[in-house]
Each structure stands twice: as C-alpha cells, then as structure tokens.
Amino acid sequence: MRIHHMSCGSFCPVARRWVNGAGSVFERGHLCCHCLLIESNQGLILVDTGLGTADVEQPHLRLGRWFTTVAQPKLQLEDTALHQVQALGFSPRDVRHIVLTHGDLDHAGGLSDFPEAQVHIHTPEHHAMTHPEGMEKVRYRPLQLAHDPKWVLHAPDGDHWMGFDAVRALDDAEPDVLIVPLEGHTRGHAAVAVRREEGWWLHAGDAYFYHGQLDTEHPHIPFGLGLFQRFADHDRPARMANQERLRKLAFAKQGEVSVFCAHDPVELEAARAQTST
Template identity: 50%
Template sequence: MKIHHLNTGTMCPMGRRLVNGTGGLFQRARMVCHCLLIETRDGLALVDTGIGLGDIATPDRLGKRWLRQTTPKLDPAETAVQQVKALGYSPADVRHVLLTHLDRDHAGGVPDFPHAAIHVHRAEHDMAVLRKPAPPEGRYVTGQWSHRPNWAFYGEAGEDWFGFKGVRALGDKEADILMIPLAGHTLGHCGIAVRSGEKWLLHAGDSYFHHAQLDASPRAPLVLGYFQRRADMDRNARIANQARLRELKLSHGDRVTIFNSHDPVDYENCRCGAHEGVRLPSSPP
C-alpha cells in the first residue's frame, strides 16, 4: 500500500521553547495535525482528518479559547479534502476514515467526506455523540458530525498485535490496517497501525505529544506536558499506555515506527522517510 503523510492543520501557539522544546519563549511554536492517506484495495483510507473546510468557514465553532490558545493557520489548502484533490483523487475515492478520537482537531474534516464510513471506537462515539456518559463541557464540536455520517464501531474484540489487545482489522477484511485501543486522552482513544512492506507504522494519535516522551528517560516541554494533563480523561490509563508504547519502541523499534498527531519532529521524520537514524529538528512555521 502507498501511504501519504499529510499535515491537515498547522497550529502556532506562543512559547516555542515550552511547546517544541527548542527556540525562544516569545517565538511561535509549530504543531501539526498528522494524518495518513492510504491507498488500499478498497479505495482510499484516511487516518484522522484534522481541521476541515467547515471549521475554516465558521472558526468560532472550534471555540474561542481553543483558537486563542493554539492560533491555527486555518488554511483551506491544508485540509485533507484539498490535499486529496491535489494528489489527483476525488473526495469520493476516500472510502474509509479511521479516527483516533473525536476531538476537534482530529474530526474536523469528517463532513468533507460524506460518502466514507467513519470508523471509531464505540466508547468514543457513545461519549461524544450520544453523551453517554456526558463529556467534559466544550470537549467536542458536535457540528463536525451533525450530517449524521455512516459510523462503523469498534470495541475490544480482536486479535493481538505486538502484545496489544483488542485489535480489529478494517472492515474485518483489510489485515494491514488495524485499530488499537489506547485509552487515556479520551475514553475511546485508539491508535491506527498500518503495515508498510515488512514493517508497521503506528499512528498513536494523542497518546503522547512530544517525541521525547518515548525515550528511555521520558520528558515533555513544560506547557505541552501541562496541556496533556489537562486534556486527559483517564490519566492513569494514558500513562500506562504511554509506557506500553515506550516498551514497544524499545523492543520492536526496528519493525514499528511510532508517531503522534501533533509533533512536527515525528511528522517531518515520517514525511521525509527518516525512520532510521537521527531525528530532524523541528522548525518554526
């Protein structure tokens, strides 16, 4: 399968050193919305959607506080649907959208692919859409799924993958795309594993925010670590799953490349194919 790495939303909060871990305190940081576009036997599959055209047309629905804190560029050219078109495809070619979770910077592009099946963990759907249990106030942007998409649900059943439980293949047919429950950031948060030749890519969503969190001595820049804690729905589960990802990297880093949604270092390494060797430095926007 051919895999494209897309940045579907650049965010530029103040305090680069405290967010990216490099640069000055009064420089703008750079964060991305790292998505995958996968060419499968059943059309295109998109892993997360980032910020969508509807968000850019009515940015207030994203929340004034979130806009103030993250300072997104809101560039239509960065949206997944426009990048799909730029690659020569039609939005209708996207048959499946697999979501790590339903936070606003991951599900914003869902309405841009109205014909796709939207794959999500059932616990995530129950909280975000059905409000069972009710989510934290302002956590989700319900307008991103008000068009009533074609949901496809996943739970805990399935085969093992490198010791992780509860894995289900896409549509029970595509063995090279797997959803892996990694609860903590949200109750239904998942990672998406994709086979690439003899190796695997693991899109870990918001299981961690900074590449150094998977190092032997994990650490995160001050503000990024604070935001991560504030966003946790189940901190103990997030910490436990982060430790499991760290062990996966240590034990199987030669076979599995792990990356998260927002770290520009992870994104640039994947986009440039620099999965082996020295990490690229994050650069200012």
C-alpha cells in the first residue's frame, strides 16, 4: 500500500510561542490537518478529510464564526483533499472509503467532496454527531453532513491490538486498516492504524495535540494549545488516560508503531521524511 501524508487545512491562531512552543507571541502559529491517503486494493482510502472545498468557499456558514475567529484557517482550495487527490492523478470517485477519527468540523469538512465514498466511523461518534448535546452542537456542523454521507458504523467491540481493546478492521477485504477506540476528545473518538511495510502508522486524531505530550520524561504542551485542548475535551480524564496509553505505546513499540496526531506540523514533517526514505 502506498501511503501519502497530506495536510488538508492549516490554521494560523495568534501567539506562535503559545501554540507551537517556539517563536514569538507576536507571530501567528501554525497547525496542520494531517490526513492519510492510502492507495489500497480496495481503491483509495482517506483517513480524515480536513476542510473541504465548500468550507473554503463559505467559511462562516460551514465552520461558524467562533471557529474561524479562533483558529484563523488559511482558506486555500489547493489544501483540500479533493484537490490533492486530483493533483496525484486520481478522480474523486477513486476514493471508495473514508475513515474518520471523529466528526469535528476540521476533520469532516471534506466529506461532501466525496459523496460516493463509504464513511467509516465508530458508532458512539456517529450517535454524538446525529444526536448532539451541549458543546457537541457547536463542534459538529450539520451543513457538512447535508449530503447524507454513506455511513458504515463500527460498533465498539472487536479484537485486541497492541494493548488496545475493541479494535475492528475496516472490513474483511481490508484487514490492514484498523479503527482503534480512543474516546475522550469526543464521545466516540478513535485512532486509525494502518499497516505499512515496516510496521504501523497510528493516526491518533485529536487524542493529543503536540508531540511533546508523548515525551516520556517530561510530557508538555504549549500554554495556548493546552487551553484549547482542555476546552475541546469531551471527557478529560478519559482523554488523559488514553494519552498515557499512547505515550507508553510509542515508547514500547518504537520503530514498530509510529504515532502521530492530527494538528502537529512537526509530526507531519517527520512522517513525510520517514515515508520518503
């Protein structure tokens, strides 16, 4: 399987030092939207979709003013998964499957650019998106789902994988893409594991936000990003426990499992460097 590491959206919030842990508070920060495009025997599989073309064209309507003000998205069509898929010489119809780590607006925005794809999601997350409560009414955007995605729900049961429970393969024909329940950031958040020649990639979505959080000796996150993470937590104790599991996994399986999250540009560059060698 050929695996492409793409960023399908970038955000430029204020105070780079407080977001990226370096630079000045007077500079803009930079966060990416790390997605995977997998060339498989089942056609193309997209893991998360970032922002879509309709989000770029109608940001306030699709993303909401609160998010566009805080996150300051760079609205560029060439960043969308649709454009990157086409730039690689594929048709949008070649994307047969999409796997979402969760349904937040910065992960699900591109769904509407691939209306024929089957969209795989952990069942509790689908329930949260379709029956939102409290803050969930802000984080999920019904307009992004108005095209009625072809949902494929994955119940929270399955096998053991690397110390994680209830893990399910995408389907019988695709045993090398796994949905790994990892709740906390949202009600039904999941990671997605993808087998590669040397081991596994583990796309941890928003289970953590910053590479320093996987530091075994001194886990850390810049102040501003940490505040945002706390604000976005659906169940903080659950997310913290899962973050600890990821930290232990990344350390114990170094060289076998490469863990990354959705929004850290340092991890995106490291993954691209690993892929190109």
